Amino acid sequence: MLHSLKALVPKSFLVVYHRVLARVSAMIYGNPSQHLIVIGVTGTNGKTTVSYYLARALEASGFDAGCTTTALLKVGKKEWLNKTKMTMPGRFFLQRMMREMVDAGCRYAVIETSSQGLEQGRHLSVAYDIGVFTNLTPEHIEAHGGFTHYQKAKRLLFEHVGRRGKKIVDGLVVPKGIVLNADSEHGEYYADVPGVDRAVWFGIENHRGLYAENLALEATGSRFILRDTHDLSVSFPVHLNQPGDYNVSNALAVLAICQLLSVDLPKAIQRLEGIMTVPGRFERVDAGQPWTVIVDYAPEPESFRQLYRALAVVPRERTIHILGSCGGGRDIARRPILGELAAQNADIVIVTNEDPYDDQPKEIIEQVASGARKAGKIEGENLFLVYDRREAIFHAMAMARAGDLVVMTGKGCEPWICIADGAKIPWDEAGTAREAIQAALTR
Numbered sequence: 001m002l003h004s005l006k007a008l009v010p011k012s013f014l015v016v017y018h019r020v021l022a023r024v025s026a027m028i029y030g031n032p033s034q035h036l037i038v039i040g041v042t043g044t045n046g047k048t049t050v051s052y053y054l055a056r057a058l059e060a061s062g063f064d065a066g067c068t069t070t071a072l073l074k075v076g077k078k079e080w081l082n083k084t085k086m087t088m089p090g091r092f093f094l095q096r097m098m099r100e101m102v103d104a105g106c107r108y109a110v111i112e113t114s115s116q117g118l119e120q121g122r123h124l125s126v127a128y129d130i131g132v133f134t135n136l137t138p139e140h141i142e143a144h145g146g147f148t149h150y151q152k153a154k155r156l157l158f159e160h161v162g163r164r165g166k167k168i169v170d171g172l173v174v175p176k177g178i179v180l181n182a183d184s185e186h187g188e189y190y191a192d193v194p195g196v197d198r199a200v201w202f203g204i205e206n207h208r209g210l211y212a213e214n215l216a217l218e219a220t221g222s223r224f225i226l227r228d229t230h231d232l233s234v235s236f237p238v239h240l241n242q243p244g245d246y247n248v249s250n251a252l253a254v255l256a257i258c259q260l261l262s263v264d265l266p267k268a269i270q271r272l273e274g275i276m277t278v279p280g281r282f283e284r285v286d287a288g289q290p291w292t293v294i295v296d297y298a299p300e301p302e303s304f305r306q307l308y309r310a311l312a313v314v315p316r317e318r319t320i321h322i323l324g325s326c327g328g329g330r331d332i333a334r335r336p337i338l339g340e341l342a343a344q345n346a347d348i349v350i351v352t353n354e355d356p357y358d359d360q361p362k363e364i365i366e367q368v369a370s371g372a373r374k375a376g377k378i379e380g381e382n383l384f385l386v387y388d389r390r391e392a393i394f395h396a397m398a399m400a401r402a403g404d405l406v407v408m409t410g411k412g413c414e415p416w417i418c419i420a421d422g423a424k425i426p427w428d429e430a431g432t433a434r435e436a437i438q439a440a441l442t443r
Contacts, residue, residue: 018121025091026125032098033127034167036106037174039257040113040123042157043134043181045303046250047087049242049278050134051112053254056275060258060267063107063170068097070112070297071279071413076104081279083415085424088117094126107170115153123160130260131161132179132253136186137302155190162195177260179253182206200260202252204245210234210256212248219314222248226255226269238269241276244310280412282310285430287437290402292316295429297412299326300334304341307409311345316405320396321346323409324354324389325368327361328418335364339371346407348399349377350384352392354410355418361387389417390432397436398443408433 026033041051048069055067055074064076070087072079075097088111089097101109113123113131136151158178167174175197180187182203191199201209212224221241228234240251251272258268277283285293292314298307311319321342325335342349351369353361365385377383386392389411396406408429411417416424 019124021091022121022124025095028092029095029099031125031127032095032102033109033125035102035169036098036109036127037130037169037261038098038109038111038126038128039130039132040111040126040128040157040161041132041134041253042113042115042118042154043132044137044300045306046134046246046253047112047114048297049247049250049281050132050253051110052278053250053272053275054257055108055110057254057258057268057271058108058110058261058263060271061107061261061263064101064105065108065110066097066101066104066106067110068094068112069110071281073097075100076106078104081413081415085414085416085418087112087114088122091122091125094122098126113157115150118156119153123157127164127167128157128161129164129167129174130177130179130257131158131190132257133158133181133184133187133190134250134253135181135184135302137300151186151189155193158190158193158196162193164195175260179256179260181249181253182208183249198260200256202249202256204249204252210252210259212238212252215245215248217243217245217248217310217313219243224248226252226265228259234265236266236269239273241273242278242282243313244282244306246306246310247282280414280429282307283413283430285433285437287434287441289397289400289437289441291400291404291406293397293406293408293433293437295408295412295433297414298409300331301337301341304338304345304409307407308341308345311405311407314405315403317401317403318347318405319345320348320350320400320404320406321409322350322352322392322396322407323368324352325364325410326355326357327359327364328355328357329359332367335367336371336374339368339373340375341371343372343375343377343383348382348384348396350386350392350396352386353389353417355414356420357418358420389427390436393429393432394436394439397433397440400440406433 051069055065058065066075177198182201215224226236283295411429
């Protein structure tokens with residue numbers, strides 16, 4: 001209904017509406033972004049981890065940082081889960097957060113910046129200094145009307161960085177820069193933006209700026225030597241506590257930003273090495289069980305592939321994968337693909353509810369299950385359709401044996417399950433897993 005109403009509103013009116021809201025919200029809170037070094041992180045995957053990593057690493061400069069991410073919010077030393085279920089907060093929320101950062105003495109604000117937020121003009125009165133591109137894969141295609149429109153929406157961040165004037169924060173002239181993933185075929189699309197002082201690159205496969213040498217991927221983390229194609233003196237060992245080559249890429253992005261902002265790299269690395277976990281991102285749940293349980297957000301096919309690459313080095317007997325797919329008319333085509341990928345990589349697949357919104361949960365679950373059947377899974381043997389997510393998790397833990405791996409995707413640390421008519425059911429994925437583990441251990 002809401003989408004239908006929006007379609008009737010002239011685009012010119014929406015543009016004016018977004019600009020007015022942006023200016024009013026900034027004025028109410030005293031234009032806080034003018035007093036912060038603001039970094040926007042956009043891309044399909046990795047935005048949350050890069051944003052949180054970055055906020056922590058920038059504090060190696062001796063100044064506090066804040067961030068707004070899908071998973072959590074941070075103002076200086078204070079951190080809490082994001083309960084809005086929005087990647088990029090609304091204008092007033094965002095401006096209020098930045099005002100709190102200024103009042104708390106933060107120098108840096110890191111904003112996870114979504115394509116939908118950009119199209120809705122939430123960035124317009126934010127004085128971004130640096131834009132960061134992580135990667136680009138098909139996602140939210142229905143919402144944007146095709147991949148090309150999705151790609152263009154991301155570019156709005158970098159064009160905005162180029163248009164904003166330079167500012168002085170704490171007596172420093174802040175550079176206007178963009179940070180780009182050299183391993184992405186779409187990186188060049190965002191590199192050619194007028195008004196930017198400098199574009200810096202990072203990559204694992206393509207050594208165009210900062211890169212990882214002697215990369216070792218382990219079950220509980222990764223190790224590499226940080227090198228720079230432009231500065232042979234850069235050679236620093238890095239040990240991350242999060243596994244997967246995608247987290248190495250995330251760390252490289254963070255260190256490239258730190259380098260651009262003249263933050264001491266060894267100190268920034270030390271901060272990264274102190275991060276044990278990011279909520280809902282490859283989060284291990286340990287309640288004394290003799291099997292491994294991992295909670296991960298992973299909502300779309302490429303994030304599934306990245307997750308399973310990271311899991312490849314995790315010892316296990318069998319893999320049990322609990323998954324669903326989002327409703328609300330979002331990326332319907334990916335549903336059977338997710339089921340097929342899960343079936344190709346897991347021994348047992350349990351398809352359940354995720355966030356149906358106004359869609360029919362049974363229809364979503366059946367579409368995901370169709371992909372699992374295509375990959376050879378048989379319902380009742382190694383494929384189970386359990387409509388209640390809590391019941392599905394309890395079912396998985398009851399099936400798990402010593403040495404197994406249980407993977408739970410789609411929710412991460414989200415605090416709600418969104419159902420019809422805008423209603424929300426309180427949810428705690430990791431907490432539910434702990435309850436189910438205890439029930440399995442005492443049965």
